[in-house]
Amino acid sequence: MKKTLTKTDKIAIPVIITLSVLVPIVVLILMNLPERYNLLGTESGTFPLFHAVLNGSTAVLLLMGFFFMRIKEYKLHRNVMITAFVLSAVFLVSYVISKISNDPVHYEGTGFLKYVYYFILISHIALSAIIIPLVLFTMYRGLTGEYQKHAKIARWTFPIWLYVAITGVLVYVFMYPYY
Numbered sequence: 001m002k003k004t005l006t007k008t009d010k011i012a013i014p015v016i017i018t019l020s021v022l023v024p025i026v027v028l029i030l031m032n033l034p035e036r037y038n039l040l041g042t043e044s045g046t047f048p049l050f051h052a053v054l055n056g057s058t059a060v061l062l063l064m065g066f067f068f069m070r071i072k073e074y075k076l077h078r079n080v081m082i083t084a085f086v087l088s089a090v091f092l093v094s095y096v097i098s099k100i101s102n103d104p105v106h107y108e109g110t111g112f113l114k115y116v117y118y119f120i121l122i123s124h125i126a127l128s129a130i131i132i133p134l135v136l137f138t139m140y141r142g143l144t145g146e147y148q149k150h151a152k153i154a155r156w157t158f159p160i161w162l163y164v165a166i167t168g169v170l171v172y173v174f175m176y177p178y179y
Helices: 007-031 046-070 074-101 111-143 147-178
Strands: none
Touching: 007 074, 007 111, 046 074, 046 147, 074 111, 074 147, 111 147
């Protein structure tokens, strides 16, 4: 059986793929800028706390969305998940601005905690890139009413997105003494 793309799919899928490739590349480039441009005139410690609050709030919203889906409160599920998506988008924009504005801060911990931190950080970064297309496809399928496809991809998206949100907070906790 040959599957055909809908008119909407022919637009949305290339846009999702393009964003999924470009966003990590842009973030990587910005992280390695030779010079910083403090666009908002903020101190380096301002952004990390804001990012931790956004990540923590996103994690809470994701858990709420899961709960609402389980009790079949689909309208509440949709609204909470859209809010989690908006917070993640705000995080991404703020993160890019922070990378343009401030020099990187390095972790100075030692011993066992250093290995725990780097495991969390590396898995967080890797899954952050993977989560972009997953979230975009999950949102797209849900908002277009393709609930079977939405549920199928959400089984992967939810735990990865939740992990990324929680580890974002943990990275902040580990880095707090160095900001």
